[in-house]
Amino acid sequence: MYKFITFCLLILAKVSTSYGQSDEAIAMVNKIHTQALTQGKSYDWLRALCKGAGPRISGSLAYSNAVKIVSAQLKEIPGVEVRTQDVTVNYWQRGPRETVEAIPSRGKKWILKSLALGNSIGTGFKGIKADVVEVSSLDEVDKLGKEKLAGKIVFYNRRMDPGIIKSFNAYGRASDQRVSGPSRAAAQGALGVIVRSMTQELDDYPHTGSLRYSEDAPKIPALAISTNDAEKLSAQLKNGKVEIFMKDDPKTINGKNSPNVIGEIKGSESPEKVIVVGGHLDSWDVAEGAHDDGAGCVQAMEVLHLFHSLGYKPKNTIRVVLFSNEENGLEGARTYAASAINSREKYIAAIESDAGGFSPRGFTFDADTSVLKTYFRNVSKNFLPAMEGLGYQFEIGGSGADITPLKPTKAMLVGLRPDPQRYFDFHHTARDVFEAVHPRELKLGAAAMASLIYLIDAYGIE
Numbered sequence: 043m044y045k046f047i048t049f050c051l052l053i054l055a056k057v058s059t060s061y062g063q064s065d066e067a068i069a070m071v072n073k074i075h076t077q078a079l080t081q082g083k084s085y086d087w088l089r090a091l092c093k094g095a096g097p098r099i100s101g102s103l104a105y106s107n108a109v110k111i112v113s114a115q116l117k118e119i120p121g122v123e124v125r126t127q128d129v130t131v132n133y134w135q136r137g138p139r140e141t142v143e144a145i146p147s148r149g150k151k152w153i154l155k156s157l158a159l160g161n162s163i164g165t166g167f168k169g170i171k172a173d174v175v176e177v178s179s180l181d182e183v184d185k186l187g188k189e190k191l192a193g194k195i196v197f198y199n200r201r202m203d204p205g206i207i208k209s210f211n212a213y214g215r216a217s218d219q220r221v222s223g224p225s226r227a228a229a230q231g232a233l234g235v236i237v238r239s240m241t242q243e244l245d246d247y248p249h250t251g252s253l254r255y256s257e258d259a260p261k262i263p264a265l266a267i268s269t270n271d272a273e274k275l276s277a278q279l280k281n282g283k284v285e286i287f288m289k290d291d292p293k294t295i296n297g298k299n300s301p302n303v304i305g306e307i308k309g310s311e312s313p314e315k316v317i318v319v320g321g322h323l324d325s326w327d328v329a330e331g332a333h334d335d336g337a338g339c340v341q342a343m344e345v346l347h348l349f350h351s352l353g354y355k356p357k358n359t360i361r362v363v364l365f366s367n368e369e370n371g372l373e374g375a376r377t378y379a380a381s382a383i384n385s386r387e388k389y390i391a392a393i394e395s396d397a398g399g400f401s402p403r404g405f406t407f408d409a410d411t412s413v414l415k416t417y418f419r420n421v422s423k424n425f426l427p428a429m430e431g432l433g434y435q436f437e438i439g440g441s442g443a444d445i446t447p448l449k450p451t452k453a454m455l456v457g458l459r460p461d462p463q464r465y466f467d468f469h470h471t472a473r474d475v476f477e478a479v480h481p482r483e484l485k486l487g488a489a490a491m492a493s494l495i496y497l498i499d500a501y502g503i504e
């Protein structure tokens with residue numbers, strides 16, 4: 043009996059030591075969350091950024107103002123060193139209000155709610171008027187060919203499928219129409235393109251976003267129209283011909299400096315080892331870019347503030363990078379990655395928040411294929427126990443557009459995954475304003491990132 047009790051005590055001792063680290067980790071993760079909710083600055087910082095700089099496409103004066111605002115905010119945190127990194131961008135300016143008018147052969151003409159696509163060229167002063175042809179895919183454009191499309195305006199109307207539960211997957215299956223659709227239509231002789239907005243809802247807000255002209259087709263103007271107008275136009279086309287008049291005048295100024303902003307706490311044990319946390323500072327020119335991606339910027343900055351205010355001294359350097367030009371060129375990401383790959387620093391991990399300031403649900407993990415499985419096994423085994431009590435899930439998946447170019451450093455790349463259901467109500471529209479972000483949801487996202495970074499910093503991922 044005595045032996046049996048000793049045996050049981052030994053087992054208990056063993057269990058409590060192996061859970062020791064986990065208890066400490068759980069306590070710290072909870073502390074980080076409470077601190078973010080009660081003492082966090084992210085919401086106030088977001089207000090100052092959105093209302094102070096406003097819409098801030100890279101290369102613009104508003105973007106320069108945003109650089110000043112976030113640099114000053116970072117400097118408020120004791121112990122943080124702040125600098126900028128020059129980034130050369132092509133500054134795209136929308137120009138005067140665009141017009142898209144539908145003139146049906148039968149029925150009344152009407153003005154469609156529209157926005158020129160980022161990086162697009164304009165129609166010229168006179169505008170363009172031509173018959174419109176509705177298509178649902180890039181392949182259909184190839185099939186219709188020059189015979190059906192030369193001299194026409196092509197209308198891409200494949201909807202962002204409302205039946206797909208994960209909204210970002212629905213976006214991924216529809217956005218080729220916006221990104222590559224204009225050049226594919228131009229290759230068949232089309233004069234212009236209009237694209238159904240990228241949202242699963244029916245509403246009156248056009249969603250802008252960037253296109254990519256290919257080298258082997260003429261550049262033609264391209265605009266997004268609201269989903270309600272897309273439905274109406276499609277219905278009219280079932281009754282007969284419709285002519286579209288479109289007019290816009292965007293301009294591109296090449297070679298503008300539009301810097302990344304960097305703030306860091308140097309590591310107390312291994313300053314040459316780096317954990318990056320970031321978002322992108324540029325936004326579209328039609329909104330305050332609160333969800334996309336002011337939220338990600340202030341959440342990244344909050345990580346440093348939380349560590350300071352909790353007295354946590356990171357072993358490794360924790361570096362906030364606020365990237366320029368994510369929306370229409372990714373030059374900020376490219377410039378930073380080039381400097382990282384050429385440096386002597388060792389990149390442990392990079393985490394991006396660029397999916398909206400909504401309630402955090404978990405993280406997706408990516409890395410070079412040689413290390414991804416090991417990293418994911420280690421984080422799931424070692425860190426998930428400290429996070430899953432708060433409802434977080436870990437999955438393998440994409441990280442973020444700004445940190446993906448860091449893959450050659452063999453860093454673990456992580457995307458914060460908030461609830462995605464309302465993101466595409468706001469994405470790239472005039473509705474993406476400060477008031478659309480909920481303070482607790484925003485703060486919890488910052489806490490989630492700070493918690494994961496604390497776990498990586500304190501316990502390692504190798």
Ligand SMILES: [Zn+2]
Nearest residue numbers: 322334335396
């Ligand atoms: Zn974004």
